[in-house]
Each structure stands twice: as structure tokens, then as C-alpha cells.
Amino acid sequence: MTDKLWGGRFTQKAAAWVDKFGASIGFDQAMAHEDLEGSLAHVAMLGKTGIIPQKDADAITDGLHQLQQKLDAGELHFTIANEDIHLNLESMLTDLIGPVAGKLHTARSRNDQVATDLHLWLKHRLPEIKSAISDLQSVLVEKADEHAGTIMPGYTHMQHAQPITYGHYLLAYFEMFQRDYERFEFNQKHTDILPLGAAALAGTTFPIDREFVAEQLGFDAVYHNSLDAVSDRDFALEFLSNAAILMQHLSRLAEELILWCTYEFNYIEMSDAFSTGSSIMPQKKNADFAELTRGKTGRVYGALMGLLTTMKAIPLAYNKDMQEDKEPIFDAFDTILGSVHIFSGMIESLTVHPEKMHDATINDFSNATELADYLATKGVPFRQAHEIVGELVLKGIQTKTSLQDMPLAELQQAAPQIEEDVYTELSSEAAVNRRTSLGGTAVSNVKKEVKRAQGILAQHA
Numbered sequence: 402m403t404d405k406l407w408g409g410r411f412t413q414k415a416a417a418w419v420d421k422f423g424a425s426i427g428f429d430q431a432m433a434h435e436d437l438e439g440s441l442a443h444v445a446m447l448g449k450t451g452i453i454p455q456k457d458a459d460a461i462t463d464g465l466h467q468l469q470q471k472l473d474a475g476e477l478h479f480t481i482a483n484e485d486i487h488l489n490l491e492s493m494l495t496d497l498i499g500p501v502a503g504k505l506h507t508a509r510s511r512n513d514q515v516a517t518d519l520h521l522w523l524k525h526r527l528p529e530i531k532s533a534i535s536d537l538q539s540v541l542v543e544k545a546d547e548h549a550g551t552i553m554p555g556y557t558h559m560q561h562a563q564p565i566t567y568g569h570y571l572l573a574y575f576e577m578f579q580r581d582y583e584r585f586e587f588n589q590k591h592t593d594i595l596p597l598g599a600a601a602l603a604g605t606t607f608p609i610d611r612e613f614v615a616e617q618l619g620f621d622a623v624y625h626n627s628l629d630a631v632s633d634r635d636f637a638l639e640f641l642s643n644a645a646i647l648m649q650h651l652s653r654l655a656e657e658l659i660l661w662c663t664y665e666f667n668y669i670e671m672s673d674a675f676s677t678g679s680s681i682m683p684q685k686k687n688a689d690f691a692e693l694t695r696g697k698t699g700r701v702y703g704a705l706m707g708l709l710t711t712m713k714a715i716p717l718a719y720n721k722d723m724q725e726d727k728e729p730i731f732d733a734f735d736t737i738l739g740s741v742h743i744f745s746g747m748i749e750s751l752t753v754h755p756e757k758m759h760d761a762t763i764n765d766f767s768n769a770t771e772l773a774d775y776l777a778t779k780g781v782p783f784r785q786a787h788e789i790v791g792e793l794v795l796k797g798i799q800t801k802t803s804l805q806d807m808p809l810a811e812l813q814q815a816a817p818q819i820e821e822d823v824y825t826e827l828s829s830e831a832a833v834n835r836r837t838s839l840g841g842t843a844v845s846n847v848k849k850e851v852k853r854a855q856g857i858l859a860q861h862a
Contacts, residue, residue: 435521442617516596553758599630602718672750704729779818
């Protein structure tokens, strides 16, 4: 017969390679702290309700504390023979205190136990992610304040569109990361629900006190359906979805930073601390950490798609497929946390070249909309103004003359409404500072939005 803790009805042992295939201890040992934490709350409830004698509850509690100390000291060694973190720790507890350890599993199943562990694991780590996002936002706001008036080209379709400021650009990512922050904040609500007490799938006949356990573990609520408690992982999918969106934002930012530190753009330069060189080309300074984050985005997308695919056809309640939920979550957590920290340091330490940014807006015809708007204020219908300016741009391209360098007589030949004051309107500074509409790029707006952003960050704290 098998020597597994669940092996009473089995007469044959699995081969070692089969055990290895089915075991999860290689990765779910990451939840050892959470497993012990959940067991301490569970045994406290068993003793409080009289489901087991208090002296037995005390003995189990003492044993669990010993295991916590050994875990913290790195003295616990897990085995494939005990397949998962739950059976490993129960076996160790039995070695410490004897058969009374078996009473710990009264009124619970590994099904609700593992769900509880994963809830706890994520519950403990979501604040780390939110804190890291806040740190990155703080860097963005600091730099946006510093560069509120640093003029640069704005792009659509990767073509020069209209002048903006670098501060305005940075605050765009502040807003994206704020929504990421809020998504993880909402994820915390769904993670803060206790599955323990659902047992295998149908609840238990023992007079358990789930609210007491929830209070002990700091959960805000309990699952109200035992099938739901053990069989769904939507809180984990929500985490991975949030992680994927966060990485998409980081990847977009990475792409721009990579472009902007090229010789052709030269808007910025990465610090040496966040760059690497070439083994053959001495002049190279590569934005490898931005590139690596861009690459790791696919890794997080894969984690989301993997778990969605795993869960898509699982009938209620628990199935072994769900063992595949943990590795992608653990990996995604490490990936996004590291990536956010990298970007905080990278943006904090990069060098901005304001002159290069500004010069890129001088002869690029990105002030064409200013001239069209100018004509509209003179009573020319905007569609007609658009056509007039388009023809002037074409002429300028052909003659290599910018709009602001065209003689007034030439401009008036295209539109007699144009007067001497047009040249003031065509400067990049004017183009930026005239855009005072809410959300616009005017320097005054950027300074207001910096203060607003600082207020949001104060609420995070």
C-alpha cells in the first residue's frame, strides 16, 4: 500500500517519476509562510469552538510556531514524496508533536487550504506592487515638474504632430500608472475574501466559525458559496490581467525611451547604471533594461493567457488542473515588481537634452495646426483653413522653407487674412502655451496637473 497521507484506499505506489510529475512542492513552497499562517488561525478556531480539545490545539499551535521559526531560519527541507506544501508541513508537524498533528486537518481540505494560501500570498504582496507603482509615479511627477516647459515634438503615427512638453508627456504615464494602481487596489478587495471553511466543496458538518478565522487572518469577508470558494481563481486572473496592462504601459514607455536615446533622436541619454555595452563595438551604449522590460511583457501576457486557458473548461469544483495557477502568478509578481523598480531608477537617472527636443519642433511643420487655428479665428472656415495651410506646407517642403520663415506677402497670397502677428503664433512656445484647455499641454496646465498628481500620491500614502 502507499504511504501517502491520503493513501488509505490505495494498494499500489506510483513510480518516482510519476510522483515528480504530480508534485507541486517545487513551487508552492513559496507559500510556506501563508500555509502556516492559515493553519494557526484554523487551529485557534478548532480549539475555540471545542471541535478539538484545547490542549490539542495548544500543542498544534506550539508545533506550528516551531515550524515558523525553522522556516525563517532556512531549516525546513521539502520533499517530492509529500507532493505539496500542505502535506510537507503536516508531515513535519507530525514529526515534531506526534499523531495529534493529524487533528489540524479537521474540518478542512487541501482544496480550501490551497485557495486560502494563494489568497493570503497575493493579499500580502499587492501592497508591495502598489507601493512600487507609487514610487514610479513620484519620479514621473518630480521630472514633470522639472520639465514643465521643456518643449518636444508630440507624435501620432510616429510622425511629428504638434509640440508638447516633456512634462506633459511624463504626466500621461502618471495617469496610466494611476489607473494601474487603482486596478490593483480593486484586486485587493477580491483577494480579501476567505475560502477556508468551504472544505473540499460542500462545507463541513463541524460547527466551525469562519468569521473568527477571517478576523484572525485579516480578511474582510468570507466566501458565501463553498463551491465558489474552492473552484474559482478569478482574483488570480484579475491580478494577471492587471499585471499585463501594467506591463503594456511599461513596454510602451520602454519603446519610446529606446528610440529617444538613439543617435537619430538623441532626446535623452540613459545613465550607465541602466545601460550595457557591446563585446565587439566599443562605442555602443545599449538601453538593455528598457529592452528587457519590453521583452518581459510577453512573459506576463503568457501567464494571463495560460491561466485563462487552464480555467476555461474546468467543471465545479476543484480539479488538479488548478495546480497550474501558482507558477504564473509567482513569476508575474516578480516580473512586474522588478520592472517597475527598474523604470523608477531609469527615469530618475536619465539625462534629458532639452535643446535637441526643442530644435526638433522648429522645421518640422508641427505648427501647421497653429496656422489653421489662426485662420479660423480670422473667420476662415476650419476646413478651408486646413486646405490653405496644407498647400503652404507642400510649398514649404518643396522649397525647404518652414512656415515661420515664409515672407508675409507669400502667406497673404495664400490667405489675405494673415497679418504680422502670425509669426508670434507660429513659435513652438506659443503652440504649447495656447493649449490651455483642460488636459492640454500648456505649461500652466502642466504645473496645475503636477500639484494634482502630488495630491493623489499623498492619498496613496
